[in-house]
Amino acid sequence: MNFDLSSEQIMLRDSANRYVKECGASPKSTDAEVSLIQDFAKLGWLGLSLPEKCGGVGGSAIDVMVLCEELGRGLLLEPYLSVLLAGELLLASEVDAKAAQGGVVSSLLANIVSGNTSIATALYEADSRFELARQSCVAQVCEQGYTLNGTKSFVLNGAQADQLLISARTQGQFNDASGISLFLLDRKTPGLALDPYYSFDGLPMATLSLSNVVLRKEACLVSNTALPIMEAAIEKVIIALSAQALGAMETLLYSSIEYCQLRQQFGKKITQFQAVQHRFVDMYMACEEVRSLLYAAAIKQVESAPDAKLITAMLKVKVGEAGRFLGEQSVQLHGAMGFTEDLLVGRLYKRLLAIDTLFGNADYHLKRVIKLS
Amino acid sequence: MDLNFSAEDELFRLQVRDYFKNDYPKDIIAKVSAGKSMVKADYQRSEQALAKKGWLAVNWPKEHGGPGWSVVQRYIFDEELEIAGALNVIPMGLLYFGPVLYTFGSEAQRERWLPGILNSTTFWAQGYSEPGAGSDLASLTCRADRQGDEYCINGSKIWTSYAHFADWIFCLVRTDPASTRHDGISFICVDIRSPGVEVIPIRSIDGEHHLNRVEFNNVRVPIENRIGDEGKGWHYAQYLLGHERTSYAHVGARKAELALIKNAARTAGVGGSSLLKDPLFASKLARTEIAVKTLEYTTLRILSATQVGAAPGNESSILKILATECAQAVSTLMLELAGADGLTEKAVSLPLSERQGLSGAMCTEKYLFDRAQTIYGGTTEIQKNVIAKQVLGLRS
């Protein structure tokens, strides 16, 4: 039994912490995103969990967790999650003999790691309610290969990406687990339209519509069996996202304590009121609980333990609930000040709300816990 | 004991319902339900429509221009207004200051200010909180120094809702510089366009402009703008807060929101299926319905005690906690309903259901705005301190 970080992991944590402090909480602009990608590439973070043969570092889910906790602590709205998700999907698809042909996938991975190519992944649809099997975007076999039609929603970093990974149905009915395939396409492909917007917490997102998009056969990276691959990749992303949430939660906790220790009412620091003290203890406990499940889930994933899925689902439930709790309490403890737009508290709170929603909210994962346990 | 409304009250309900259905401005109802930001002209038009009917100052007695309704009639009116999706009045003049004015104001002051409130030509703001005085309001430091027939006001007020709409602001100020707490505070009305008053906007977490900081720099105010006695402002302020806290029930709004939620939930599940069949969502919905029912009967229980002559005292704290937590429960359910749609920013957010315009962004915005409910009008923690001390006799 050992929950300690290795010396390399401590170094990674400290350098991420330094970098994030220098950056400050990131502004909402395309320029800022581009420069972040370049920095992340230089620091070796884009390839943190990717194998060395494509320029990566070959790190584990624990390394990813260590990095992401620091990114979340500094409220950095970064492009890393998109890279992590696409990287996992591409790696898994490489196992598929057909896609590996010509080394398309490995050279793409190398370009992603070096920051030369940006990539986004479009899996969810507007009415899928986090259910991955719900794929009404259709890919029909045609002479040249496939014709794709449909709409993909909530595509993180979608509008900025050079390349897109898209899931679509090649067989079966709307909610069937099988018959889902994964396609790679260039953003300039005719028939593909991207509608960019920002999420309420400032993440660049897009809605993607496909209207008779014709793709060559090779564009299909995984044929009919993409669902388990998508699920496994999302489980990796959930660890990263939860680590970000934990970082954000601790920043919220400590910045709220700092504020309340300065704020005086009734001739006392408000942290002298026991009602306030106990609230902070509840918030602190919530952080500790998340940390326990986060470590457990990361280690289970590294070990490919049989209950890795279950623990990860439990983690996402905990993160969703604890994140909202931390946000709500921080606002309350700041009084009207917590209700203002520019304060870091509000931004962290919105980030935690968004994290709950990304890749399935607490209720969605609670149902998975029921199913898996 | 009897839970039924009387036959006259039921008839009254039908009249009110009919008014909102047929005579109240329809475009305002449409704008409210589309979740658009309301501007001053919307409030004014809504309030003037109600004034024309004689239904604006609903809590005022007849002799001051109110309809002279019973507590139950007022409850019914509020409920119907909110179920119809009409715009709530801006409360500062009508619900808060009005009762102070007709109870403690001089004849001249009533003549001067009541009509403008009654026909919605004058808007008021509430200048209580200060940067250093929130929960501990009695520590306020904004000062009014007596200079002949005038006060000279210096200091700042903050979190002043709708000061950017206001013509006047009623302020708690320290008139006795030697005093430190409740004594030595006076209740003074200031023309917000007086030289030396500056209104600075503050944006809130939902991205909207509700709040302001109001700075007073050598603002000269004639002494006849003071309500009641010098140094007795705290008493009038408390009287007002009792009215303010009992005005938070909003049972009709909660019922209307629940109806919207249920309607949208019918098609918000996977692939357009019903979310009402999802056991987790259904159980959250059921809990929220229990919260709304609890609020409804608690409000009625407290109001009917008021009716037979008991003043709403500490009950206003109970109602404040219950009502605001209930509002938060309902908007948290909205957030659940929205799911991933709640992520989108306002401009691109699509309606959750074709039949009505509850969009994902509206759900998120409502949820975020409702965080303020347990802060304004005295935080939940402060209400709990009141109940612990005054009701349960617990002292620290």
Ligand SMILES: Cc1cc2nc3c(=O)[nH]c(=O)nc-3n(C[C@H](O)[C@H](O)[C@H](O)COP(=O)(O)OP(=O)(O)OC[C@H]3O[C@@H](n4cnc5c(N)ncnc54)[C@H](O)[C@@H]3O)c2cc1C
């Ligand atoms: C949307 C909105 C609209 C508002 N509109 C107006 C307006 O129009 N006019 C106006 O004058 N004011 C207005 N306010 C201000 C409001 O009345 C104050 O925010 C409120 O009284 C709390 O004060 P504060 O914000 O300074 O918080 P603080 O008093 O600093 O409180 C911070 C935290 O400490 C807690 N706390 C403080 N004392 C104790 C204690 N003794 N025991 C336990 N916990 C304690 C509080 O509960 C809170 O959680 C508005 C506020 C909001 C959010």
